[in-house]
Amino acid sequence: MTLIALPILLPFMLIIVLVFIRSTFYAKIIGVIGSALLFLVSVYLLILVSHNEMLVLQVGGWEAPYGISLVVDYLSSLMLLAASFIVFAVSIYAYRFVKAKRGFSMFFIFFFALTMGVNGAFISGDVFNLYVWFEVMMLSSFVLITMGAKKEQLEGGIKYLTLNLIASLLFLAGLGLLYGKTGTLNMAHLAQILNNDQQSILMNTSAMLFFIAFGIKTAIFPLFFWLPASYHTANITVTSLFAGILTKVGVYTLIRFFTLFFVQNGYFWHNLLLISAGFTMVIGGMAASIQYDTRRILSYHIISQIGYMIMGLGIYTPLAIAGAIFFTIHNMVAKTNTFLIMGIIKKIKGTFYLKDLGGLFKEKPFLAILFVISAFALAGIPPLSGFFAKFILIKAGIEDKHYLIIAVAVLTSMLTLYSMIKIWNQAFLRVQPSKTKVDERVKVAVFDYLPSALLALGSLMLGILAAQFFDLTLLAAKQLLDPGIYVEAVLNTMK
Amino acid sequence: MNSVILQIATRYLKVLFLSFACIAVIRGHNYPGGGFIGGLLAALYIVYSSLAFSVQQIRRQLKVKPQYYIGLGLLCALLSFMPSLVSGAPLMKGIWFTIDSSIIGKIKLGSPLLFDFGVFFTVMGVTLLFLFTLSNHK
Amino acid sequence: MRLIKKIYLIISFVIYYLMKLIQANLHIAYDILSPRIRVNPGFVWISLQVNTNAGILLLSNLLSMTPGTLSIEVSPDKKKLLVHCLYIKNELDIVADIEGMQKRIIELTQ
Amino acid sequence: MILILILYLVLALALFLIPKKLSKGIPFPLAFMQLVFFVFFISQLSLVETEKARIISIEWIPYLGLNLEFTLDGLSMIFVLLITFIGFLVFIYAQVYMKSYAGTTRFYFYLLLFSGSMLGLVLSTNFIQLFIFWELTSVLSFLLISFFNEKEKARKAAFQSLFVTGFGGLCLFVAVLLIGSIVDSYMFSDWLDKAHVIKSDPRYLPALIFVLIGIFTKSAQFPFHFWLPWAMQAPTPVSAYLHSATMVKAGVFLLARLYPVLGGTIEWDYIVTFIGALTMLVGSYLSITQVDFKLVLAYTTISALGILTMLFGIDTKLSVKAALVFLFVHAFYKAALFMLAGYISKQTGTRLIPKLGGLMKFTPWGFVIALISLLSMAGIPPMLGFIGKELIYEAKFDSPWMSSILIFLGVTSNVFMVAVSFLLLSKVFLGQSKTSIKSHNTKYKLLLFSPGILAFLSLGLGIFPDMLTPIIEPALNVIHSGNFQIKLKLWHGFNQILLLSMITALLGLLLFIILNRYKSVIKVWNRINSQIFSISFTNVFFKGLDRFISFSGKNTRLIQHGYNRYYIITIILYTSLLLILQLYLTRGWEIGLTFNLKPFYISGLAVVIAMSVFFSVFSKNIIFTISAMAVTGYGISLIYLYYSAVDLAITQIIVETLMVVMFVLVLQGLPKFASLSSRMAKIRDGVISLVFGTIMTIVTLKAITVDFNTSISGYFVDYSYLKAYGKNVVNVILVDFRALDTLGEITVLSIAALGVYSLLNKRK
């Protein structure tokens, strides 16, 4: 079962190797190969999970509530798989990008540190350990977002850092209270203790602190400010990676915490989640509709779509949670791809601004297809993956009679459609505005399309294999809604 | 600072700091100390010397780049997992063995000690890198 | 034989220094606590006879730790030491005092 | 059936494999294929009559109720035949029409996919599946409208149509899910079984409204009709195929499909009839003043769609029968007219009616086709249109309610139709020729083939209407579940309906003559129109969108203003608010503790720390602030020390010292503290921070006083020496029990250091 730790240890090893390597060329090769390995590992883990239900590793051989447990269940392995898929695609993209700029020689170190943090967060079964992985993730994201050190990057970076820092402090405070209340850090043990506990102030306060901390990380309303302030300033490779992964770790933790041990007082929490979800969707969608920088449009859409995921959690039925997971993973893949495509467009046209873009449909039809797949998937157009995600969520909402939030969700999806069409019409369909100077020398190699094509394929597969994928998410949701399984698996494996 | 007195003192403080740092790491398992404290102490010595002389001077004197200390530290930490992997125990399980020599007596050595040394080197390297880069700008 | 002498020197130095320390501390304590502070500070340059690094450090530190004197600076050629004195009524006294300490240190470090 | 659908997809994709040279010849084989399918479906007609329906089900995602089900019954048969047959004609037409444009492969790809989706739509009896196809048709319509993507108008039109139909689609989707939540299935058969349950559920009305919004947007019903005239930006084959014969009828199809489930209630009857009648009137009224040939057709299409809708609202067997017949009537004449319009604009280079005239000489065949089709549109015998109109009047007479109003509206609308038909005929084909056909191009001759066939059908089926009965009867039986025999006749004898028809024709002719004779009338009319309808719906749509966007913009600037401090304030206030709520809900202010200061030295220490915090906060001197910070840190380390945390205290001290050093290193490059905030800002921030501080005080106090029963720490103390061979439990935890944390921690540190390095390292 040491294999469970590989998603953490593999990036760690890669970091060590990269620290000693000075050649950018070898660093890139290691980066791509390492990411590929990571992807294979997570595929294997998913296979293992589908055979064993849940994989548990007690690190250091210390019994469950005492040591740190690493747990891979369906949710974890799905998230791992999606994340490592994105990491793989982005690493290929970065392969080109690292060559272009020499200052980025350390890029892959931070890249893998981020991966390590993300993976750690997905598989950790211990609250404090999760905090540590969050910090790993956060710090490497700080570094990545400010790479290049342009003025606006620093500016965005500072906002990003400030608000995320507050989040991690609140996280730590919540964790302290949780330990103060229960005397344990192991999630399974927490579930065992708290699920039998009548609601107490400390637990609720701690849950609230976690809610806000993860809320900031997840970028829900009104805590999302850091995201639109910073995402578009970073290098597009970094933004793509962040767009795909970072906020979704927050979603993951919210799902994990509020299904595993903060299950008391459900009425309050679910309503709070639903209210947040509604505002998040609408505000994100509205804000996206006014933007003309493609990266900003997409950034605000991240927020808007976070709302859907949170909505799934707030509705809190197996179907809704399966929907939230489905939506999350679909969104990770599609969103990353739209950003990568914007990166390619930037390479071709030298700008991200819709006002200066045009003519891409004619010039780069293949790129147009890739964009259509991802954008229409995001807009929820059937039979692409986004449709199923929305279908499941809305079905769950209607069945559980959450009409208001469903109305909001439906109307918001019109906003998504609006923005996607806006990009499509302006960047692809219309004629290139004459005032834009396009550098004719820039050649886009097939290699540049590769990661995007990979992700588009992933998006398509999620749509085509929606049935199979939905089964997995449903299994994950059922597992989540029965914390007993988790508790049993973690606390009894040593006996 | 460019003070002769401070500069002279570095030589003697070096012995004190480094030996105390090592003691802190080795004794850390049983007494106050450990990799962090040791690493920070070791780094503080270099901080002090670069105050007494100048950062650039110390940077030149230091043969090994701080990045490599970091790498070494992380490597040590990684290597400390190897015994557990090789012996088939759960990952990161501490593997201990006893050196029984007539001269020193019984000494218990284990992979956690190696891990602690990893922490030591990392912390040292990190602090040095902080020091060098934060004062690099002028 | 030399070792014994060295130990003797060290012990006698320590006693000498402790005496001075206590004496000086009492002096300054009295000064601090007395209603009106009577200090008369000033700088004195001392020529260094010790030439080892250890000696210079020892001298300057011990001077600093003895109330009334505070070593400020050693000239770059390590020939002179600037001392700040709290009671500079009689400069020669102080210089002589420090000379005495220097001699003991030279004995000690050689 | 599924094979056919898959074939569409595969062929569509395969189009891209065809080499460029051959790509011009694509449409003929495709047209032939459509014809084959048409024949295939025709051959199934007898089966439909005997077996009622042929169903194919495939399990897909059963948990979601999403199983594929394709049903070929009477209703779907009608549409299937229309789609394949008109598809066949459109492809032939497009072969010539699209020759001169670039990107035709893409065009046929879309068109073929559209045919497939449309077939899928009408064959679906799982409503989620139906919705998927429904949306696909919207998307493909979008792609086809924006085919001439470099025209801004085309992009705008495409966007508008997708936005409107997309909105409708979502409403439909919600409706489907709502009904699905009532009967726990998305299968048509289940819905049919539980129709009474659905109708008596409180969710029925919202579901109905949403369904109807979906239908109305797709079928361009008032007030969603405005996208359709704009959609004329599409290439003409698309207008003929999607926007007259098939896609816009998807709404009608759904109306028919859902009629047995949702229909028959007062809500249904009133809404559908009213909207249909209104649309009928508006469409025909607006068509008269149009000058663009295609736009005239578009508005008359809207009117026809209104008629169809209205007929389903009238809710009698007769009305449904009329609707089914009219479906064909309209498909034939309208598609023919569209194709003809395309032909004319190809030949003359314009579609503007005032610029046209006297075309009869140039294209006698075109004239014949136009004559037949327009007569059919005007409802003049012996065209199929006449039968349709007769049936419609009959249905209106038969209407259980409002029949007189309906008849009045119907006559008015038809008068307009007749007038428009004659206007078109006279202005385009008769009179002086204004533009000579630039180069009477024989290569466009083939464009007349498809409309010719359609015109022939309009005429032929008008004379032998009974040929339609085997198609219409099963459909009627599906909609009005039962077993009806119908007869279609051209001649019904003299009755009030015929009288009405004659009145209509005469009034129409009169209107035509007035309009033709007195040019000023039409001008006045136009002026009146522009006064009344000055709010064009499209303008409203885009203005509304702009308004919304500027509202969003203000909103966004309000939220995402750029001032980091206010972000922090928002977050802190939100946190405080939620925590206060939480404390309030759980009565968190009750603390059973008495205040004491033992031991006094820790109290004294705490006071000193508090003071240093205070001074650090308010000092204007950097060094003072830093020293005070260091003092705070040292003080806290003493608190750790007092409460038995030795390693922690040491670490705190060292880190605090290092922090000071690092600060100082950076300080050399930084300016002095500037007092930047105003007094008011300071007071405000002071209040905020005190509120937050107070809350955290209460929380901490709660945390200290609540004791857990057992902590996992006991284990560490017990086994630290026995199993991990260390006496310093904290250190053992760090390097053994929880070594993974430490691993993450040194990673954080390394990343921080390397990050600082990559940020500040000069060599770049």
Added chain:
Amino acid sequence: MEILLSALTGLLYAGGVFLILRRSILKFIIGIIFLSNATNLLVFLSAGIVHGKPAFLDGVESDSGKLADPLPQALVLTAIVIGFGIVIFTLALKYKFFITTSTNDLDQLKNTDV
């Protein structure tokens, strides 16, 4: 004592919040340090406080009941070290920002939004 310590924690929070709301770069960072100290203290205190019984074992025998809880100590230690790394990075970032833009005023940072 508990009340005083809680109040101290609260004060540290208040001071930290006040400082991070300032526009000056350095004050902001000191604010972060205060907040981080406050949080560490909160974690440390919430586990319950025992004075004068550090978790060092004399030998084989153990008396877990008497010793202070070592776990929160380890946690806070980790948090301190992590906080250190983050604060230094923040410092470097703000410093870099200053040398790039030569302003100390965080309110100048409002160009990347909207």
Added chain:
Amino acid sequence: MDFGVLDLSIFICFTLMLLALLFAFIRLVKGPSTFDRIAAMDLMASITMGFVLIYSIVISNGIYVDIAIVISLISFIGTVAISTYLKQKNTKK
């Protein structure tokens, strides 16, 4: 150790130390020059050490002496650092 001389003396010691801390703190606040503040900070580090030593006797646990070692070893570095900074800052002018 029953309540006796030592207890009383410890009470006195802590009182004295607290007073010392307070005075040093006043100097820290008053300044007037930055150098005075550093001197005060330096003294406060020593007072901290004194606290630790007295406390080690209070609970008779020798482990606390280790902390005193660390303080004695490192507390001066902060002082040196700030002095260095001030010197450089002032000579730069």
Added chain:
Amino acid sequence: MNDVFIAALMIAGALLILIASIGLLRFKDLYSRIHAATKATSLGILLLLIGVIIYFKVLDITLKSILIVVFIYITSPLAAHSIAKSFRDSSDETDTEK
């Protein structure tokens, strides 16, 4: 007897530290303040350490205490020296803000 001795040492030590801080507060110029703060404190700590040594009577702690003395006598004057030197070097334009 032993207790009394220890008590005396400790009170003396604490008293010296207090005196140092009073000196820091009362003296008029920086040099004098440094004088007061450095010396008396160090002696005070020395006395406290002697008290600790006598109290514990363990070799381990005795060694540690001696180590502390050595450290203090090396580092404390260095700190004092660096403040004074820095002050002197920059006294032509003394840092007097406020």
